[in-house]
Amino acid sequence: MLTELEAHLEPDEGRPGTVRPGGRTARVRATVLRAAGDALAEQGFDHLDLAEIARRAGVGKTTVYRRWGSVAGLVADLLTDMAEQSLPRARTGSVAEDLRANARLVQRTLTDPRQGALFKAVIAAAVCDARTAEALHRFYDTRIAEWAPCVEEAVERGELPEGTDAREVVRAVSAPLYYRLLASGDPLDEAAADRAAEAVVAAARAGVYVVRG
Structure with a gap:
């Protein structure tokens, strides 16, 4: 029996390469990815199960298996979505303020009960799963590309x-x-974020990050 969301899919929706941004399939994707993120934060990568995620999302198992194929595929799409939904960079006109905003955004994300647990789980999975590692690398590449103009403009x-x-x-x-x-367990507060940004700005002004030769 089709679920309420699946019943509204057009015949071609849900097949690889046929998803229309903003279409009905996009709503199914958002629901499944939200369920996957919740499960990942709660249980970690090793306990993810596509059937359980389908149950949480209220969609049929065949929809999830056909669209993502594997847990690694689903996590890769989750990271893609997270990169797309992340906040845009700051534009303060000051590199010190821009990088402080970046550091505080990272700090808030990593200390958020859901997001922090999710990142820990994904990073742990990336150590032993090549597809997850590739998706994680793309996520950070996207975020770095978003913020690099702060430095270029400076x-x-x-x-x-x-x-x-x-x-x-x-x-x-x-x-x-x-x-x-991930390593020291030291307080991850706003003061730590500010110190990280200030140290990098000082180093950058001193030429530490100038490409030589």
Whole structure:
């Protein structure tokens, strides 16, 4: 029996390559991805089950298996959606303020009860699952590309030296925050975020991130 959501799908919707952005299939995708994110945050990657996610989402198992095929495929799409839904970069006109905003956004995300648990689960899964690792790399590449113009514009304004590697600067802001989340267990608060941003700005102004040769 078709679920309420599936009953509204047009014949071609749900097949790979036929999903129309904003169409009815998009609503099914959003519901399934929300259920997958909840399950991942609660149970971790090893306990994910497509049938259980279908039950949580209120859609048929065949819809989930046909659309995503595997847990790794579903997690990859979840990361794609997270990258698409993430907040846009700051535009304050100051590299110090822009990178502070970036650090605080990362800090809020990692300390959010759902999002923090979700990221821990995905990172753990990426260690042993190549498809999840690839999806995680794409997620961070998307986010770094979103924020890199903050640094590029600072170079144009003369705030930072010519040749500064914008992507390396952005990576360096969040690195100590992820270290606190995954390794040290030290407090991951707004003060830690501000210190991370301030340290990177000081290093960038000193030319630490200038590409040599």
